Amino acid sequence: MRFPRIFAASLLAFVTATAAVAAHAADLPTFKLEMAxxxxxxxxxxVPAGQRFKIEVRNTGKGAVEFESVQLRKEKVLAPGAESFVVIAPQSPGEYKFFDDFHQQAQGVIVAK
Structure with missing residues (x-):
């Protein structure tokens, strides 16, 4: 009977940790980005320099999009109509480029001040 207790304890720890991360992400400064x-x-x-932040990304187009920033080491693929988010670590003041990897002409910049 020891296995079910260990499994239940592990599952509870995982759920608690996941909820804590989600709750913490909800408290971050949040910015919206629409890709189409x-x-x-x-x-x-x-965005504020030296502080974690969240970008909520929404694909309102008819094809897939990919939020990507080489400088920030982030990428997120979204199907048409999908929504998601990326959490960015604190950044020094400066400009950080991002783009849609599926539509190379779509270029943007995140400015940390």
Whole structure:
């Protein structure tokens, strides 16, 4: 009977940790980004320097999109109509480029101030 207790304890720890991460992400400064068939809105996002933040990404286009930033080491693929988010670690003041990897003309910048 020891296995069910260990499994239950492990499951409880996992659920608690997942809920804690989700709750913490909800408290972050949040910015919205809409991606649609090679267009970004807004193409410039100003964020606080030295602080974690969240970007909520929504694909309103007819094809897949990919939020990608080489400098920030983030990428997220979204199907048409999908929504998701990325959490970015604290950044020094400066500009950080991002783009839609499926539509190379869609270029944006995150400005940490």
């Amino acid at each position: 068939d090679g267009k970004l809105s807004p193409a410039r996002i100003e």
